[in-house]
Amino acid sequence: MKKLYIRRFLWIGFFIIIWEVTYYSNVYARQIFPSIEQIIKSLGISLTKGDLLMQIGFSFIIILKGLLIGIVLSVLLSFFDYFFKNFSSLLDTIIGILHPIPGIALLPLVIIWFGVGEKAILVIIVHSVLWPMTINMKTGFRSVDNEYIEVSKNFGMNIWQIFYYVLIPLSLLHIVSGLKIGWSRAWRALISSEMVFGAIGPFGGLGWFIFEKRVYMDTPGTYAGLVVIIIIGMIMEDFIFGRLEKKCEEILL
Amino acid sequence: MKMKPTLILTISMIMLLMTACGKKHDNTVKIAQQYGLAYAPIQIMKEKGFLEEALPNNKIEWVKLSNTAAIREAVLADNLDVGFMGIPPFLIALDNGMEWKMMTGLSSCPIGLVTYDDNIKTLKDFTSKDKIALPQPGSIQHILLAMACERELGKADALDNQLVSMKHPDGFQALTAKQDIKAHFTSPPYLFEELANEDNHMVITGEEAMGSEFTFIAGACTEDFYTNNKKEYSALIEAINKSIEFMINNEDETLDILSNLYEMDKEKLKGYLNYEGMKYATDIQGVDKFVDFMVRNNYLNKSYKSEEVIWE
Numbered sequence: 001m002k003k004l005y006i007r008r009f010l011w012i013g014f015f016i017i018i019w020e021v022t023y024y025s026n027v028y029a030r031q032i033f034p035s036i037e038q039i040i041k042s043l044g045i046s047l048t049k050g051d052l053l054m055q056i057g058f059s060f061i062i063i064l065k066g067l068l069i070g071i072v073l074s075v076l077l078s079f080f081d082y083f084f085k086n087f088s089s090l091l092d093t094i095i096g097i098l099h100p101i102p103g104i105a106l107l108p109l110v111i112i113w114f115g116v117g118e119k120a121i122l123v124i125i126v127h128s129v130l131w132p133m134t135i136n137m138k139t140g141f142r143s144v145d146n147e148y149i150e151v152s153k154n155f156g157m158n159i160w161q162i163f164y165y166v167l168i169p170l171s172l173l174h175i176v177s178g179l180k181i182g183w184s185r186a187w188r189a190l191i192s193s194e195m196v197f198g199a200i201g202p203f204g205g206l207g208w209f210i211f212e213k214r215v216y217m218d219t220p221g222t223y224a225g226l227v228v229i230i231i232i233g234m235i236m237e238d239f240i241f242g243r244l245e246k247k248c249e250e251i252l253l
Numbered sequence: 254m255k256m257k258p259t260l261i262l263t264i265s266m267i268m269l270l271m272t273a274c275g276k277k278h279d280n281t282v283k284i285a286q287q288y289g290l291a292y293a294p295i296q297i298m299k300e301k302g303f304l305e306e307a308l309p310n311n312k313i314e315w316v317k318l319s320n321t322a323a324i325r326e327a328v329l330a331d332n333l334d335v336g337f338m339g340i341p342p343f344l345i346a347l348d349n350g351m352e353w354k355m356m357t358g359l360s361s362c363p364i365g366l367v368t369y370d371d372n373i374k375t376l377k378d379f380t381s382k383d384k385i386a387l388p389q390p391g392s393i394q395h396i397l398l399a400m401a402c403e404r405e406l407g408k409a410d411a412l413d414n415q416l417v418s419m420k421h422p423d424g425f426q427a428l429t430a431k432q433d434i435k436a437h438f439t440s441p442p443y444l445f446e447e448l449a450n451e452d453n454h455m456v457i458t459g460e461e462a463m464g465s466e467f468t469f470i471a472g473a474c475t476e477d478f479y480t481n482n483k484k485e486y487s488a489l490i491e492a493i494n495k496s497i498e499f500m501i502n503n504e505d506e507t508l509d510i511l512s513n514l515y516e517m518d519k520e521k522l523k524g525y526l527n528y529e530g531m532k533y534a535t536d537i538q539g540v541d542k543f544v545d546f547m548v549r550n551n552y553l554n555k556s557y558k559s560e561e562v563i564w565e
Contacts, residue, residue, distance in 0.1 A: 031346075031351055032329045107423070111426055112427075217349040217351075218349070
């Protein structure tokens with residue numbers, strides 16, 4: 001674990017050096033390629049004086065909401081998919097149709113049906129996370145050895161009990177990796193929809209932050225927004241999902 | 254030393270990337286525009302090949318970008334020579350150290366804030382829940398709205414928290430859907446289409462907001478292009494003049510070309526082009542007023558005189 005961090009920091013250091021060399025070589029206009037120092041300064045100012053913390057919080061909460069709805073729906077869908085043949089073929093068709101459509105392509109429709117408020121953005125997020133999570137969960141359920149199911153049936157378990165005590169625990173790893181995909185999809189959906197059609201909610205989220213910096217040509221600020229996304233992504237990856245995966249492995253052993 | 258191959262690979266990738274987007278030094282003239290009737294002379298120039306005729310030894314490339322930020326970034330990255338946009342976004346870039354000036358005006362046209370709500374007659378009637386769609390903060394629509402707010406509500410940013418940034422077609426749809434977008438600050442043809450719907454009415458026009466006439470779209474180029482490509486520069490100015498003259502003298506052919514390009518009915522288009530306030534001209538109006546307002550309200554850090562923002 002420690003070695004991994006050292007390597008990661010080495011790579012980050014390496015990229016920082018390349019970045020600075022590029023900056024000082026003046027290949028690109030300063031207005032589109034700021035130095036690391038300018039980016040960090042801008043980040044500091046936005047954190048202390050601006051709305052950035054609130055915007056991060058807003059992004060976070062709306063993503064958690066979207067993920068929660070996505071999890072509940074995908075658990076339900078996967079449950080019916082596993083136990084009912086007809087539903088399974090319907091679900092496959094729906095996934096086949098909807099999964100390839102990027103959330104952004106749905107924006108014009110979403111605006112007409114749901115307006116431009118929080119509801120609209122939630123719809124986009126749920127659309128982006130639901131299908132990949134469902135596919136993962138389905139795969140997880142299907143990979144559970146049939147013998148376990150037969151044994152539980154012999155014990156007289158009903159489908160809910162089989163679902164809860166056998167299928168879910170045995171496919172935990174698939175579920176966690178589905179969550180991981182869902183999490184990153186939710187970020188993409190939120191950031192890109194805000195960059196396409198603007199702030200949602202009173203002060204917008206991180207996507208709006210980046211968009212606003214861009215239209216006022218505050219390039220260090222634009223990069224600062226990206227840095228925040230990277231940091232949050234790394235924290236989630238290492239501390240939340242990494243630990244969750246470990247826990248699941250322990251449970252399974 | 255297991256890292257070595259990856260290191261070499263990474264460095265060569267980066268070098269490859271750098272050469273790929275490096276400075277261009279060839280005969281290409283790259284021109285960017287956005288969408289809408291305000292760009293009609295460019296369409297005519299392109300269709301009739303006026304610029305190609307004047308510059309037989311150059312390659313002319315036409316690019317359509319969907320917002321001013323993208324145009325500015327492309328110019329900075331040296332992927333574009335000339336960009337067309339509203340005066341305020343041009344000024345914001347100049348203020349952030351971009352070395353460029355405006356070379357020509359292109360059009361003035363009626364723009365305005367449209368709503369479907371009968372209760373909204375002036376800006377004072379907007380409640381804090383009413384959302385207003387416009388292209389983006391810092392756009393000419395946003396600055397005009399802020400000017401009107403300063404005059405009528407005493408505060409330039411009075412409605413800023415209610416703005417939703419949307420492209421014109423999305424804003425048009427949102428207004429038609431009558432969901433949470435109450436009003437849309439837009440330009441032709443979207444403005445005309447919205448006003449053609451009886452449910453909608455105009456709250457304030459661009460000219461009322463500004464208090465005088467102003468140039469809606471202007472063309473700008475970098476110092477580098479201006480000093481090193483004199484021939485191309487004057488050819489472009491001439492071609493724009495020629496296009497505008499063509500539009501005046503050959504109305505039928507103009508309508509043919511444009512109705513094809515905009516996929517619009519000819520009669521309808523004729524009405525639009527003759528709409529009051531629709532004007533194609535190369536002079537640039539309203540710069541000082543925009544600068545004064547934007548400095549006063551901190552959209553710009555410093556003030557600019559006309560000769561600092563317009564070439565010659």
